[in-house]
Amino acid sequence: MKHSKISNLAFTGLLAAMALVVFVLEAQLPPLTPIPGIKLGLANIFTLFALYFIGPMWALTLLIVRVTLGSVFSGQMSVFLYSMAGGLLSYLIMRLLYIRMKEDRIFVVSVFGAMAHNIGQILTGVLLMQTPALFYYLPVLLISGIITGLFTGLAAQFSIKALKKSPISDSP
Amino acid sequence: MTGRNEHSLSALQWILIFAGLILLLLTVRFFFDLSDGNRERALILLDGKTVRTLDLSEDQTFVLDTGYGTNTIQVTDGCVSVTDADCPDRVCTAHGPLTDNSMPIICLPHHLVIRFEPGHGDVDIIAE
Numbered sequence: 001m002k003h004s005k006i007s008n009l010a011f012t013g014l015l016a017a018m019a020l021v022v023f024v025l026e027a028q029l030p031p032l033t034p035i036p037g038i039k040l041g042l043a044n045i046f047t048l049f050a051l052y053f054i055g056p057m058w059a060l061t062l063l064i065v066r067v068t069l070g071s072v073f074s075g076q077m078s079v080f081l082y083s084m085a086g087g088l089l090s091y092l093i094m095r096l097l098y099i100r101m102k103e104d105r106i107f108v109v110s111v112f113g114a115m116a117h118n119i120g121q122i123l124t125g126v127l128l129m130q131t132p133a134l135f136y137y138l139p140v141l142l143i144s145g146i147i148t149g150l151f152t153g154l155a156a157q158f159s160i161k162a163l164k165k166s167p168i169s170d171s172p
Numbered sequence: 173m174t175g176r177n178e179h180s181l182s183a184l185q186w187i188l189i190f191a192g193l194i195l196l197l198l199t200v201r202f203f204f205d206l207s208d209g210n211r212e213r214a215l216i217l218l219d220g221k222t223v224r225t226l227d228l229s230e231d232q233t234f235v236l237d238t239g240y241g242t243n244t245i246q247v248t249d250g251c252v253s254v255t256d257a258d259c260p261d262r263v264c265t266a267h268g269p270l271t272d273n274s275m276p277i278i279c280l281p282h283h284l285v286i287r288f289e290p291g292h293g294d295v296d297i298i299a300e
Contacts, residue, residue: 034267036280079261079280100180108186129283130220136204136274139197146190 012050012058019046019066020073027074035137037082037121038144041114041152043070047087048094048110048156052103053163056095063087081128082121089120103160110153114145204274213289214252214270216245218282225289226252238282245286252286254279 023043032038043066051059067087071080093116097109118141125134181189216224218238226232226247233246233255243264244256251269254277264279276287 031261031263031266034263035275036261036263036278082280104183105180105186107183111190125280129217129280129285131217131285132220133217133273133276133285133287134278136276137278139201139204140275143194143197146194150190 008054008058011054012062015046015050015054016062016065016069019043019062020069022046023066023070024073027070033144035140035144037118037137037141039148041117041145041148044090044110044113044117044149045152045156045159047091048106048113048153049159051094051098051109052106052156052160056098060091060095063091082124085124086117086120089123090114090117092116103157103164106157106160107150107153110156111146111149114149114152115142118142118145201274210289212250214247215287215289217285217287220285228252236284238279238284240282243279243282243284253277254286257282 090113094113214226246255253269254264259281
């Protein structure tokens with residue numbers, strides 16, 4: 001993609017707005033399971049999309065904006081630290097895998113990103129609550145991360161594949 | 173679509189790796205279940221410190237003020253559960269009764285954990 005800085009900025013802003021809507025809607029769903037930390041993670045579709053379609057720094061910007069505003073909008077400031085720690089660790093892993101993985105392996109990047117997100121959350125919980133018992137949740141959280149990460153990754157992968165074929169991606 | 177990662181694994185190989193990883197994690201979880209601890213007594217922890225020990229043989233219901241908010245804790249028929257809470261997500265009330273130590277009841281917003289008292293051979297005791 002050879003887009004100008006301004007069109008990248010506008011595109012990232014658009015993605016951030018969409019990611020926020022999805023994030024807030026997902027937060028309104030009743031808990032899927034009685035396990036804290038298990039969620040679909042649909043907002044990560046937009047981070048992955050930005051990583052591969054616009055560029056790594058834009059994806060990081062998108063992530064920070066989404067986590068910060070998402071915590072404000074969903075009224076759950078208590079989970080801000082968990083989201084941020086999970087998000088940044090997840091970004092780090094996805095950024096490293098991005099170097100090796102092409103666009104037909106985004107689902108792999110996504111699965112490892114989701115697992116890193118869960119590990120970041122648990123570490124934050126253990127540090128904040130001083131409760132090593134939280135590590136008991138790690139296997140269950142990682143299993144959920146593999147499954148949800150696979151599907152969010154495929155969603156991002158198919159979106160990019162479709163958009164690359166469309167005339168939109170050629171316009172400046 | 174080839175070139176940059178021609179030595180990498182195929183999509184199917186990755187799926188198999190993930191499936192194997194899930195099986196491995198299920199096995200790990202199964203072993204966590206075995207170190208159940210003492211099912212007659214439950215601990216209420218705030219920020220990792222035990223603030224109250226519950227004898228599960230006597231039924232009781234009380235409101236716990238955690239300092240971050242309140243949780244209503246109920247003991248009936250030897251089972252402990254959180255029946256009400258003023259936290260935003262209420263994951264703790266959705267948990268239902270405490271069944272094993274691989275799934276402690278957790279209220280993240282209120283820094284609250286409810287679990288069985290560790291028994292012999294428990295991971296925590298080994299760690300300490």
